[in-house]
Amino acid sequence: MVSRRSFMVAGAAATLGAPAWLLTRPQRATAGESPAAAASLPITLRNTSGSGTVYAYISGADESGWPGFVTADGTFRRLPSPSSVLTPVADHSIPLGPSGSSGVRVPLHQYVISGRVWFSVGAKLQFFVNPANGGGAPGMVQPALTASDPNWRTHWTFCEFTYNSANLYANISYVDMVALPVAMSSTGQAGPQSVPPLPAGALGRIAEGLRAQHAADGAPWDRLVATDDAGRVVRVMAPAHSPAGFGDYWQPYLDEVWRRYETTGLTVNGQGSVGKYTGRVSGGVLTFAGLNDNGVPFTKPSAVDIFGCASGPLYNSGGDARGAVAARLAAALNRSSLLVPGGDNQPDGVPADRYYEHAITNHYARLVHEHATIGYAFPYDDVGPTGAPAVDGHLQDGAPTSWTIEVGAGA
Known part of the structure; x- marks a missing residue:
């Protein structure tokens, strides 16, 4: 494309x-x-x-x-x-x-x-x-x-x-x-x-927050901040556009999630006419009963897959049931909402005030929502509990x- x-x-x-x-x-x-x-x-x-x-x-x-x-x-x-x-x-x-x-x-x-x-x-x-x-x-x-x-x-x-x-x-x-x-x-x-x-002042505060996050965890959040020749902040980029790779940044969180859902079912409401699917992890693959995965199993995604929401196991397959489930998994991963109370019921079980609580999360999205009044911060940021108001502008x-x-x- x-x-x-x-x-x-x-x-x-x-x-x-x-x-x-x-x-x-x-x-x-x-x-x-x-x-x-x-x-x-x-x-x-x-x-x-x-x-x-x-x-x-x-x-x-x-x-x-x-x-x-x-x-x-x-x-x-x-x-x-x-x-x-x-x-x-x-x-x-x-x-x-x-x-x-x-x-x-x-x-x-x-x-x-x-x-x-x-x-x-x-x-x-x-x-x-x-x-x-x-x-x-x-x-x-x-x-x-x-x-x-x-x-x-x-x-x-x-x-x-x-x-x-x-x-x-x-x-x-x-x-x-x-x-x-x-x-x-x-x-x-x-x-x-x-x-x-x-x-x-929100742009400057988001930039400051990303620099502070880099100082805290060493991940390249600071590289998302672009400045002009005078050192003024020009823009802050989403991590999907990062000039530096995030490597295995998500791996500890993914390991914890995959362990939890080996023994607990994860229910995803595809919403609309899609219906609900419940999955468990076996052999490193998250498999949802009755869901056609189109030959692309839900294995652990990479940082690129999570931030971009369009590749690997989170590829955009369109308006089918697999696409709806992948979108809700992508949203849950970006928000790190799979381990909080209600996290086994996506997206309905987790209110917005429980998003981004884990140390490993999409801190760009966290800071955008902290300092912006309204607007999507990643491709499936429109995913939310059934009946929740839209967050886009x-x-x-x-x-x-x-x-x-x-x-x-x-x-």
Whole structure:
């Protein structure tokens, strides 16, 4: 799905590393809403960062799946297919006004799917495009979380969205990183909605927490903190993007979990129409009675498997029962909730205040939830007890009349 050279090379619909379902899965009209008749959505882009040099970009794909950018006049500009890889994209930046001004209005009049609204402070972002494969659409190369990316030391952030005939669905996400805060609001058939930004100072506190965690356990949590040339925190990356491997970090916890479930049944509620499955460990494999494992048994996952939630025994097999069980195992492992009281009943048996109690856990997710108001911190952070409120930061409207996005100050 994603290949990498010196930095991210991907198709228009790809994210920085999160599974595609995170960006696309809820994009449907809510109950009782009628689909919008035609594309007509005024977007306001606002700068509250404290800087007078801020740029916005609106990227995505048209309804045919062809990647491009929305310009300041609301026109979607398709990317040409170049003759060579990593061809620079023409400048589609939208300069924003001074911090605290009323913002820039973009009269969007075309549907955009798998989109992002990007913001950069102090410098423009660089995008590239790769040639089409087999006569299809070219591949947009977006800013990536690696030091070889030309945007590495630039302060940038984004939110995700799709706007189609069914609805506007937009969300903030910390699955890949925490950076400049983004806030959103909308009006429309669903009424006024809003998504709060990362609280002031939260980025710095998360960075401090990760450095302190490294000092405590020696794991490379500090390597998740990226700084600019002045030493200011630019972003904090999720451990799935760590430049340093976590090796056998999870092994003591996994050993303890596997021992417990040799003698105790682990029940996983796949929720929805999936139903419940109970498993036990035998011969090093966690086997759930009646569950088709698609030839990929639930053995002990690696750190890469746990943080990424998409490989090894935790590979994303889609919407089947195995996929539902794997997602809930991935969430339980990231939260280290399998050994606490009620941990043998996932995800219903463990309240959120019992997550991240073990010394071995996803400390990035722990700190994000400690300092952020709302937002996913790993790919299956939407997994929760049946009936629990969503923890993501999204808005959705079947007939939106306005959408405002603003970027705030950093650490």
